[in-house]
Amino acid sequence: MSAVSGTVLAFDFGERWLGVAVGEDAMKVAHPLATIDARGAAARFDAIAALVAEWRPARFVVGLPLGPDGERHALAPRVERFARQLEGRFRVPVTLVDERLSSAEAESRLRAAGRGGRRHQGLAHPMAAQVILQDHFDRGDRGDRDAAP
Numbered sequence: 155m156s157a158v159s160g161t162v163l164a165f166d167f168g169e170r171w172l173g174v175a176v177g178e179d180a181m182k183v184a185h186p187l188a189t190i191d192a193r194g195a196a197a198r199f200d201a202i203a204a205l206v207a208e209w210r211p212a213r214f215v216v217g218l219p220l221g222p223d224g225e226r227h228a229l230a231p232r233v234e235r236f237a238r239q240l241e242g243r244f245r246v247p248v249t250l251v252d253e254r255l256s257s258a259e260a261e262s263r264l265r266a267a268g269r270g271g272r273r274h275q276g277l278a279h280p281m282a283a284q285v286i287l288q289d290h291f292d293r294g295d296r297g298d299r300d301a302a303p
Contacts, residue, residue: 160212163205164287166279167233168192173279175287176209184287186280206244214240217253217286251290
């Protein structure tokens with residue numbers, strides 16, 4: 155069990171969009187929350203600050219992109235930097251978790267619900283964050299890696 159409990163905000167980092175999900179350690183149920191335009195760092199962190207003020211998270215979870223065989227994805231250094239920035243700006247601990255196939259799982263769930271395709275593409279980002287957070291809850295802290303400050 156994690157030493158920090160309470161509300162958790164999770165992020166699916168992308169070059170253009172940042173998916174956000176929310177959950178509670180006690181309930182261990184994740185919910186999709188929002189999509190943030192990730193192209194401008196200042197606007198991205200302003201949007202995150204609004205979510206932090208509203209939800210008062212005890213912890214952040216950030217999906218770390220890995221390939222099918224566990225190799226680091228080219229985006230991994232940017233994700234790790236984002237995690238360090240989150241922790242530094244908000245003084246909230248960050249846990250990096252393996253996000254393999256979270257986007258594919260989110261898109262599959264949307265298609266199954268009749269909400270796939272371009273028209274519902276914006277839903278995929280917070281849904282991917284939900285998949286990341288729910289996987290984290292389901293696994294407990296096994297396999298997670300704390301982000302370095």
